[in-house]
Amino acid sequence: MTDEILKTTPLNAAHRALGARMVGFGGYDMPVQYEGVLAEHRWTREHAGLFDVSHMGQCKITGEDATAQFERFVPGDYAILKAGRQKYSLLLNAEGGIMDDLMAGRPDHDGLYVVVNAGNKDADFAFLKANLSGDAKLTVLADRALIAIQGPEAAEVMAAHEPLLAEMGFMDCARLMLFGCDCFISRSGYTGEDGYEISVPADQAERVWTTILKDARVKPIGLGARDSLRLEAGLPLHGHDIDPSTSPVEGALTFALSKSRKERADFNGAARILKELADGPSRVRVGLSVKEGAPAREGAEIADMDGKVIGNVTSGGPSPTLGRNIAMGYVPPEFADLGTELKVIVRGRPAAAEVVAMPFVAQRYYRKPKA
Amino acid sequence: MHFSKDHEWVQFDGDIATVGITKFAADALGDVVFVETPDAGKTVSKGDSFAVVESVKAASDVYAPVSGEVIEGNAALASAPETVNADPEGEGWFAKIKVSDASTDGLMDRAAYDAFLATL
Numbered sequence: 001m002t003d004e005i006l007k008t009t010p011l012n013a014a015h016r017a018l019g020a021r022m023v024g025f026g027g028y029d030m031p032v033q034y035e036g037v038l039a040e041h042r043w044t045r046e047h048a049g050l051f052d053v054s055h056m057g058q059c060k061i062t063g064e065d066a067t068a069q070f071e072r073f074v075p076g077d078y079a080i081l082k083a084g085r086q087k088y089s090l091l092l093n094a095e096g097g098i099m100d101d102l103m104a105g106r107p108d109h110d111g112l113y114v115v116v117n118a119g120n121k122d123a124d125f126a127f128l129k130a131n132l133s134g135d136a137k138l139t140v141l142a143d144r145a146l147i148a149i150q151g152p153e154a155a156e157v158m159a160a161h162e163p164l165l166a167e168m169g170f171m172d173c174a175r176l177m178l179f180g181c182d183c184f185i186s187r188s189g190y191t192g193e194d195g196y197e198i199s200v201p202a203d204q205a206e207r208v209w210t211t212i213l214k215d216a217r218v219k220p221i222g223l224g225a226r227d228s229l230r231l232e233a234g235l236p237l238h239g240h241d242i243d244p245s246t247s248p249v250e251g252a253l254t255f256a257l258s259k260s261r262k263e264r265a266d267f268n269g270a271a272r273i274l275k276e277l278a279d280g281p282s283r284v285r286v287g288l289s290v291k292e293g294a295p296a297r298e299g300a301e302i303a304d305m306d307g308k309v310i311g312n313v314t315s316g317g318p319s320p321t322l323g324r325n326i327a328m329g330y331v332p333p334e335f336a337d338l339g340t341e342l343k344v345i346v347r348g349r350p351a352a353a354e355v356v357a358m359p360f361v362a363q364r365y366y367r368k369p370k371a
Numbered sequence: 372m373h374f375s376k377d378h379e380w381v382q383f384d385g386d387i388a389t390v391g392i393t394k395f396a397a398d399a400l401g402d403v404v405f406v407e408t409p410d411a412g413k414t415v416s417k418g419d420s421f422a423v424v425e426s427v428k429a430a431s432d433v434y435a436p437v438s439g440e441v442i443e444g445n446a447a448l449a450s451a452p453e454t455v456n457a458d459p460e461g462e463g464w465f466a467k468i469k470v471s472d473a474s475t476d477g478l479m480d481r482a483a484y485d486a487f488l489a490t491l
Contacts, residue, residue: 021401038402039426089412224401224428294405295425317427347407347423 009054010145026118028055030223037224041320044229048151049221050212057121057186058141058199062111065134074235075267077258081106085171090248090256096269097244100124107184108175117238145205148194155216158196168258169368179208192233192363229310234358240298241314241328249276252285283330287358290325293351295343302329303343310335321361374484380460388437388468395488397459400426403452407443408465422465439470463468466484
């Protein structure tokens with residue numbers, strides 16, 4: 001890591017000015033914390049946190065064939081996705097493994113706007129460019145920053161800047177002028193809270209960031225709290241909880257498999273995925289409540305009550321909201337029922353754990369009342 | 372009080388060494404959420420990992436700055452790990468070790484440790 005030359009986001013100077021502790025993540029020099037992970041975590045759950053997620057990859061896929069070509073590699077029904085809506089999906093390899101997880105939406109009438117993970121973006125974009133055919137064209141939006149605002153006060157904070165934003169529901173998206181610049185915005189995030197992700201031109205990022213931070217309800221939040229927040233929300237982190245060997249069925253992400261697409265079985269890896277849906281996978285991602293001892297972190301073994309190792313923890317740590325240790329990991333389906341008693345082995349010591357439902361902390365997305 | 376390059380501190384009282392992690396180490400870790408201290412009776416050698424301290428993000432080993440036999444681990448840290456952040460060089464001590472040799476060889480005094488920190 002130390003030899004790696006880290007890239008910077010357009011907000012790098014702003015983070016340093018705020019006294020952030022910087023670390024390498026996904027090839028970028030990123031803020032891991034400002035005042036402290038626990039305080040930032042709690043602030044986001046109680047007020048509004050501002051996150052620089054400009055390291056993530058943004059692109060547009062346009063052309064007459066854009067949707068049909070994109071659908072070859074994702075299991076979601078994008079053909080029926082209306083303008084102003086976005087959908088979570090998975091970029092699949094030919095074996096049905098998850099190359100990345102992503103958000104793709106229609107903020108405007110020009111194809112799909114797609115956001116992918118920082119560590120995978122170069123590979124994702126190269127893969128899609130090489131494989132999209134017809135007139136589908138991928139354009140990397142390298143000159144854009146991405147800022148997320150998350151928390152129960154996020155909507156009020158943003159409505160003060162643009163009242164229209166209050167009208168958006170969870171997973172709505174739009175392209176509009178915000179803060180005097182051309183933005184893509186979606187009501188979504190990675191914390192389990194209500195909030196928005198805002199794509200702004202790179203040269204406007206610091207101004208927008210500083211403007212939003214002027215609101216006393218908003219504090220900057222680093223990647224440390226982003227990780228503990230998403231863990232509580234039960235959201236997988238690619239490269240840890242899901243990876244190119246994991247299928248959507250194993251990853252407990254079957255909600256991302258659209259009914260119409262399963263019927264058509266016309267996406268990458270459909271054969272394996274449909275077989276696992278019918279016959280059950282050999283392992284599945286579960287949530288664990290660790291009832292004693294130290295936090296169980298990535299790599300810790302999961303054992304049954306006889307001490308036989310049956311899987312591994314893929315993410316884990318303390319839940320600041322719950323005040324106990326939580327984890328997610330993979331176990332065979334016969335151990336995946338809620339309430340199943342298991343052991344997690346931390347530094348050679350078995351500790352009691354129990355399979356629990358995810359999210360660990362209830363999600364608080366804003367869903368519009370039906371008209 | 373004396374200090375190691377691994378950011379542990381030692382306070383000798385006769386042949387009893389109270390050890391912990393320095394304020395610098397506690398600040399670098401951030402919020403401490405879990406501490407595992409050694410049980411009484413455990414023999415430790417200078418440089419061995421003898422305790423574990425965990426922040427929200429990661430677990431870190433704590434290395435013994437002296438050799439000897441643990442006579443007490445700080446049990447209070449189990450329920451109040453945040454004491455390590457609040458008072459790292461006082462109430463946040465990790466263990467008391469009965470040493471065979473109370474020498475400070477290889478350890479730094481406060482001025483030398485501060486000078487060492489300035490080089491980091």
